[in-house]
Amino acid sequence: MIVETLSKRDMFSEDMRQQLSMLILDGFERKFTVKLFNVNVAKDIAKFLARYVSENNNQLIIAHQNTDIYGCLFYSSKEAGSSLYDAIKKFYSGTTRLKVILFFLVLGYKPLSNETYIEFLVVSNKCRRQGVGTQLIKYCQRQLLTKKLTLYVAAENTRAIKLYQKNNFVVRKVQHSMLSRICVNHEKWCFMVWEKSDEDCYDRNV
Template sequence: MNNSIQVMARDQLSQQEEKEVLRLLLTSFSAKFGTLHLKLDEQLDILVYLDRKYSQQLAPVDYIAKKENKIVGLLTIAGTTNYPQKLAYPFELVKKYGFFTIAHYLLLLTALDYRSADKEQYIENIAVHEKCQKQGIAKELIEMAQANTKNGEKLTLLVSAENTHAKRLYLKCGFSIVKRKRKVLLGFLVNEPNWLFMEWSR
């Protein structure tokens, strides 16, 4: 396979790479982020702003697959959660896009947030560029994360119960379903209330 995978902390990315990562996430999860019918550049503007100014995580780790020096795949291990005592509301974005739009984004990001336990690495995102899918990139990223998991540690993730393709991939990579979760807020926001919590341990 002509892909190279790099392991990088989010704060090591250049601004251009950071934008590429967020753009890849937006296009990969367009059903979730596209419910407000904003243009891709507008969605990207919102996520870049929120990621830089209001991120509640410290140094998430990205496994980045590159092809011809372009980011084509991404697996993110959530960083340490650090909840500030007071989080300022992004009024600059509200003025630009409206209260409902920004409230929707903040609710969605909050609903997807997860606190990792000790010796747990939570896979926050797996995304592959639409033109590079079905080439084994996601499997390669997962195997790289597994190879970097220490003895006694586990990898965990949350996947929609309706996402049969992703579920099949995770089972093939050795993950097992630990519990089924019903998330009312995600059901309201993205019409996907049923989720599976999966884990793999070394």
């Protein structure tokens, strides 16, 4: 299994973008379809996200063998200047645009200076519990240019919380959101943080 940023690949085919779309749909489908969207719109949003993250390829880490993608991690930072909302405005219109913006507003977070935020991490069903998620996280930690790596995860998603804790993330706070409960059926969220140590900085530079 090769783990690398998408920007290090010479080519990213339409077939690979389709695989990325299916991965994203698999990871987000329950959130997509629980209240705001039907299955067809959810598939369309997954395609939109796949195109968006592949175009912002320096923020996308993929786990693959040749042209088969088995996992991905997409992150953002204040320095990266990601413009997801501008992309949404160009791609959607009317009530669908409002729903998509609302969805990402509920799940979104603006990282502070010297902070990198994991927007999402998805692993193929074929490779669950085979260490792919850990490989993606560790690659992100090694390449990190900021002091902190952060994320939000639903408090009831204990499997994901254990994965992050295994990779030295700690829960810094637990938040409740009624809007989130209404939109995606998750009210309670854990904000988790990994901080780079001096030893990590040294290892990256040797």
